[in-house]
Amino acid sequence: xxxxxxxxxxxxxxxxxxxxxxxxxxxxxxxxxxxxxxxxxxxxxxxxxxxxxxxxxxxxxxxxxxxxxxxxxxxxxxxxxxxxxxxxxxxxxxxxxxxxxxxxxxxxxxxxxxxxxxxxxxxxxxxxxxxxxxxxxxxxxxxxxxxxxxxxxxxxxxxxxxxxxxxxxxxxxxxxxxxxxxxxxxxxxxxxxxxxxxxxxxxxxxxxxxxxxxxxxxxxxxxxxxxxxxxxxxxxxxxxxxxxxxxxxxxxxxxxxxxxxxxxxxxxxxxxxx
Amino acid sequence: xxxxxxxxxxxxxxxxxxxxxxxxxxxxxxxxxxxxxxxxxxxxxxxxxxxxxxxxxxxxxxxxxxxxxxxxxxxxxxxxxxxxxxxxxxxxxxxxxxxxxxxxxxxxxxxxxxxxxxxxxxxxxxxxxxxxxxxxxxxxxxxxxxxxxxxxxxxxxxxxxxxxxxxxxxxxxxxxxxxxxxxxxxxxxxxxxxxxxxxxxxxxxxxxxxxxxxxxxxxxxxxxxxxxxxxxxxxxxxxxxxxxxxxxxxxxxxxxxxxxxxxxxxxxxxxxxx
DNA sequence: CGCGCTCTTGAATTCGATCAACTATGGTGG
DNA sequence: CCACCATAGTTGATCGAATTCAAGAGCGCG
Numbered sequence: 001x002x003x004x005x006x007x008x009x010x011x012x013x014x015x016x017x018x019x020x021x022x023x024x025x026x027x028x029x030x031x032x033x034x035x036x037x038x039x040x041x042x043x044x045x046x047x048x049x050x051x052x053x054x055x056x057x058x059x060x061x062x063x064x065x066x067x068x069x070x071x072x073x074x075x076x077x078x079x080x081x082x083x084x085x086x087x088x089x090x091x092x093x094x095x096x097x098x099x100x101x102x103x104x105x106x107x108x109x110x111x112x113x114x115x116x117x118x119x120x121x122x123x124x125x126x127x128x129x130x131x132x133x134x135x136x137x138x139x140x141x142x143x144x145x146x147x148x149x150x151x152x153x154x155x156x157x158x159x160x161x162x163x164x165x166x167x168x169x170x171x172x173x174x175x176x177x178x179x180x181x182x183x184x185x186x187x188x189x190x191x192x193x194x195x196x197x198x199x200x201x202x203x204x205x206x207x208x209x210x211x212x213x214x215x216x217x218x219x220x221x222x223x224x225x226x227x228x229x230x231x232x233x234x235x236x237x238x239x240x241x242x243x244x245x246x247x248x249x250x251x252x253x254x255x256x257x258x259x260x261x262x263x264x265x266x267x268x269x270x271x272x273x274x
Numbered sequence: 275x276x277x278x279x280x281x282x283x284x285x286x287x288x289x290x291x292x293x294x295x296x297x298x299x300x301x302x303x304x305x306x307x308x309x310x311x312x313x314x315x316x317x318x319x320x321x322x323x324x325x326x327x328x329x330x331x332x333x334x335x336x337x338x339x340x341x342x343x344x345x346x347x348x349x350x351x352x353x354x355x356x357x358x359x360x361x362x363x364x365x366x367x368x369x370x371x372x373x374x375x376x377x378x379x380x381x382x383x384x385x386x387x388x389x390x391x392x393x394x395x396x397x398x399x400x401x402x403x404x405x406x407x408x409x410x411x412x413x414x415x416x417x418x419x420x421x422x423x424x425x426x427x428x429x430x431x432x433x434x435x436x437x438x439x440x441x442x443x444x445x446x447x448x449x450x451x452x453x454x455x456x457x458x459x460x461x462x463x464x465x466x467x468x469x470x471x472x473x474x475x476x477x478x479x480x481x482x483x484x485x486x487x488x489x490x491x492x493x494x495x496x497x498x499x500x501x502x503x504x505x506x507x508x509x510x511x512x513x514x515x516x517x518x519x520x521x522x523x524x525x526x527x528x529x530x531x532x533x534x535x536x537x538x539x540x541x542x543x544x545x546x547x548x
Numbered sequence: 549c550g551c552g553c554t555c556t557t558g559a560a561t562t563c564g565a566t567c568a569a570c571t572a573t574g575g576t577g578g
Numbered sequence: 579c580c581a582c583c584a585t586a587g588t589t590g591a592t593c594g595a596a597t598t599c600a601a602g603a604g605c606g607c608g
Contacts, residue, residue, distance in 0.1 A: 065350060085478055133457035136450050142461055171437055172446030176410050179453035183407035187416055187461035193467040194395060194508040198564070226587070234468045239564055241588055257587090472596070500555070513596055515556055531555090 044069045051075045052103070052154070059127045060101055060154075061174040070168050077160040081153040089130070089145035089153055096134035096141045097157035099175075102126035105151025106255060108228070109143040120231040122189070123148055123224070129178050196273060202243050203272040205233060206253065210262045220260040288461035298329045302512025326377070326428070333401045334375055334428075335448040344442050351434040355427040359392075363427055370408035370415045370534040372429035376400035382502070383417040394505040396463070397422055397498070403452050422498060470547060471547070472509045476517050477546040479507060480527065484536045492539060 054089055057074055066074075079098070083089065089107055090100065103126045107235050110121040121143060126129050134141045135158040147153075165171045192201050210218030222229065230240040247253045254261045262268060331348055332341055340348075357363065358363070364374065364380055377400045384395040395417060398404050408415045409432040421427075439445045466475050486490030496503065504514040521527045526542050528535045536542060 009350050046455050119469075121465065133454035133461075136447070136454040137458060142458065162447070172450070173410070173436070176446070176449060176453065179457060180407035180452065183453060183456050183460065184413075184416065186410060186464060187407075187458065190460060190463050190467060191395065191463060195393075198487075207378040235586070236565060238566085238589080242564090245588085510597060511555070512557080512598085516596090519556085 014270055020199070052078065052080070056103060056127065060103070060129070061171075062177055063174040065172045066172075067168075070164070070171065073164045073168075074156070077156055077164070077188050079155040079157070081155065083147045083151050083153055085147050085151075087147045087150050089147060089151075089152075090141045092141050092144050094141055096131065096137075096139060097159075098157050099132050099135055100130040100141075100145075100159060101132075101154045101156075102128055102130050103152040103154055106148040106224070107145050107151055107153065108148045110231070118144070120228050122232055123228070126151065129182065132175065132178050132182060132271075148228070154240075184232050191232060197204060198233065198239055199246070200272050201233050201235075202240070202247070203252075203268045205229070206247075206262060207265065207268055207272060210260075210265070217254070218262045218265060220255075220262060222258040222260065275310075316335065317404040326352065326354070330377060334377070334403070334452075335445075336451055337427070338444045344438070344445065347360075347434075347438050347442075348430070351430055351438070353429040353431070353470040355429065357421045357425050357427055359421050359423050361421045361425075362447065363421060363425075364415050366415050366418050368415055370405060370411075370413060371433075371497060372431050373406050373409055373435060374404040374415075374419075375406075375428045375430075376402055376404050377428050380498070381419050381425055381427065382422045383419050384505070386418050392418070394502050396506055397502070400425065403456065406452050406456060416538075422502070436535040467508060472507065472513055473517055473520070474546050475507050475509075476514070476521070477526075477542045479503070480534070480536060481523075481539060481542055481546060484534075491528070492536045494529075494534040494536060496534065 048169075052075060054066060054071055057071060081089075083105075090096075092111065093141060102124050106123055106125045107130055108118070108120045108123040109130070111119045113119050130145060130153070131143075165175070191245055196204065206220065210220040226240055227237040230237045234242065235243075244253070247268075250267075252262070252264045252271070254263050310397045326349060328340060328345055331345060351439070354377075355363075357379075364370075366385065376398050380397055380399045381404055382392070382394045382397040383404070385393045387393050388546070404419060404427070405415055405417075434447075466478060470478065480494065482493040500514055501511040504511045508513065509517075518527070521542075524541075526536070528537050
């Protein structure tokens with residue numbers, strides 16, 4: 001069958017994370033010698049206090065332009081971390097003392113199951129907040145987080161953030177906005193899981209991913225393993241494979257392996273259900 | 275079969291919302307003469323400015339005790355609404371100008387599907403925030419909201435809330451806390467939908483609901499229709515019925531109809547998966 | 549009384565998971 | 579260089595969970 005090998009053959013041509021990094025994800029899991037997993041608050045401990053550019057802060061915090069005092073205070077409190085692919089960021093048994101964000105790269109949230117793979121639930125692509133909520137509740141992070149790719153991760157100690165919050169009038173709203181966005185995203189996620197079948201969810205996912213594409217049909221480079229995509233869609237890799245084949249047969253998408261084109265975005269949107 | 279009628283016979287004995295209210299939910303849906311559905315921002319418009327007690331505000335906002343200035347400002351801006359069962363609170367096409375909370379009663383979030391029932395997604399029992407996130411994003415409410423029971427609903431105009439937020443140092447954290455709790459709840463919801471089957475979700479739901487119960491086995495009065503419970507669990511009423519029978523046969527629960535007892539909460543917890 | 553509603557039960561069906569091949573690729577070590 | 583192995587992905591066969599469809603019972607109401 002000629003389709004069978006097409007996907008895999010294209011694989012190593014694409015500018016996606018090469019295999020060594022991926023293998024590292026497995027190799028480093030639950031490794032007792034991992035430099036971060038032993039520390040009580042790894043993010044804050046092993047970090048360097050490198051300054052961020054104003055633009056990076058603005059991307060993350062949004063709202064009104066940041067003033068010099070805010071910038072210097074943020075840079076003073078920030079703990080910046082450069083992590084290799086597969087490195088743990090925080091664990092779900094760990095008290096959340098920081099607001100955590102991803103600046104660059106992709107970090108996945110899920111659970112480490114004993115003996116098995118990492119059980120991915122959703123993934124966050126920088127720049128974006130990774131866990132803005134747990135710290136306020138004085139709880140533990142509710143998920144394990146680990147890098148899917150090399151990543152720059154940022155931690156803001158809650159105590160110091162509180163001080164800045166009181167001093168700078170514009171800061172509260174920036175954080176409220178970030179949390180509101182999280183709520184919005186999670187709302188759509190639960191909605192999709194409750195009311196849409198696997199095919200609809202995949203169609204919606206493809207449309208979200210392919211947004212940058214031109215009019216002739218959005219190009220779409222998959223940057224993660226298909227099994228990770230499947231995990232986010234709450235389906236098995238086998239089902240994802242079959243669904244993609246179905247969509248290909250129906251003429252809604254083209255391409256093989258990790259390079260796709262959405263040839264009929266309107267039909268996809270219709271399939272996803274308005 | 276002797277089990278068949280047991281549930282329904284007990285029905286009218288229980289102190290649950292009587293049928294007229296329930297029928298009202300259906301009767302009033304999409305009624306063009308409903309007093310609220312026509313107004314552009316119904317919550318804010320048809321409301322009375324009755325003052326709330328300090329305790330009620332505290333329950334909702336949490337955090338440090340509210341000072342007199344905060345209380346008076348809140349009471350000044352608050353729009354209070356007393357709604358009958360079945361009344362719409364807001365629609366998902368409606369710009370969100372207020373932070374909305376339920377003080378008393380139960381309000382459901384979901385979607386009105388044309389011609390059919392209200393498609394319930396989750397329900398909020400007062401006192402709790404109903405939609406604390408949409409207004410910050412300048413978007414529409416992402417769901418339709420309508421009263422499941424008679425309810426007291428509260429709307430705080432965002433513009434005025436912003437002013438209070440700037441003036442009172444403790445207010446930002448109260449709202450951040452509320453949003454963080456929403457994120458937490460939604461996180462568990464997606465987790466359950468992704469990883470737990472119907473039986474597990476039901477067991478978890480029963481345990482959450484039965485918490486008040488004594489040691490001999492938590493008593494549990496269902497206050498909503500079973501089809502609404504099923505909707506929240508993302509299963510069909512038929513499946514819920516079968517699951518309850520299964521649990522009864524396994525000896526994990528007792529009782530029929532709307533009055534249940536969790537006879538083996540430990541086994542339920544085990545079934546729900548640690 | 550019939551009508552409309554809710555809940556329950558059974559049978560048939562469907563969607564997606566599981567299990568088991570098989571292919572392709574890359575890395576390792578002889 | 580090649581054999582060997584691990585991993586990712588695809589495909590097919592089968593199984594199972596939950597939906598859908600259909601029917602019936604109990605209850606309240608006009």
